Amino acid sequence: MQVPFVDLKAQYASLKDEFDRAILDAVGDTAFIAGGRVTKFEQEFAAYLGTKHCVAVANGTDAIEIALRSVGIGDGDEVILPANTFFATAEAVTNVGATPVFVDSHPETYDIHPSKIEERITDKTKAIIAVHLYGLPADMDEIVAVAERRDLKLIEDCAQAHGAKYKGQKVGTFGDAATFSFYPSKNLGAFGDAGAMVTNSQETADIARAISNHGQLQKNRHDLVGRNSRMDGIQGAVLSVKLPHLDGWLEARRVHAGRYNELLEGKVPTPTPPENREHTYHLYVVRVPDREAVAAKLKDAGIDTGVHYPVAIPFTPAYEHLGYAPEDLPVAHSQMSELLSLPMFAELTTEQIDYVCETLTLALPRAATAGE
């Protein structure tokens, strides 16, 4: 049996006629960049989340940069973010001229450790980026409280967590602004690069929209130096076809995760969402000893896996110069050699999950299963 890590073809096939029609209509109208289809998706996505404004941009990395700039973060500022996240979260901070300040992971949720944020705050700290890693909402009560107490801007990086809920409230609605990626393999994915920033502030939305379109607050009036980061019309059309199906796809992921949890219990540490946090399982991540050997055995058996992420950001060559030592971020540092992401997508079958669990159980080093 073959089990791909993600299968984008299955989702395309399930709505092929609708996608094909939407794309051909957009091409026929030569609605290539921004335009009515993108505006329509912005309105639908804002309504889905319950935010006032959505600004569609070219990708999720740009969305973070634009969000940071829109809330006034720039040269000389420090921004707090988790050590274990996709590289883009840190890259965006650096690219606005600020310095990323990394905080360790929570050992069980993998999200930023909320009680380790405050000790990293200095008089230069201006913002916190909460990343809802793997699809699990970060501890928003704690994070919102720190941000308020220390007068910091709060940005949520929701690239992996479209539709995830914390105490019944959708992520993306807690801070000053939130960002989304619609990279094709994300839980809500376009047919190319795309992203968005959402906010309840009219002012932040206006600035973000201007930045994303050459600094124009009004057409043909360049009020500030922005950039070119707009969503393609085709992507807006595709995302509008997909959005009504998102909750169903998230539910399918939760059912798959439940089966994984059941079959892997006692064998490897499985994801454990705290009460009141709805995980959307963008990634289903376990920890295994001797990871490379385990992944190789799965690969030999036809099962693709991933690692998110093999090197925590402060330990990458790009950020080595900041001088973080393993003991500064002990959880992120020790877990980065153990994290293993198993196949996860809405169209995964029960047979595939059972096969992955059976194969993984046999692939684990003996010591790990001893004592069962």
Ligand SMILES: *Cc1c(COP(=O)(O)O)cnc(C)c1O
């Ligand atoms: C994917 C991702 C991004 C970047 O999104 P792109 O659309 O690929 O630029 C940012 N942050 C996180 C956590 C991501 O997973």
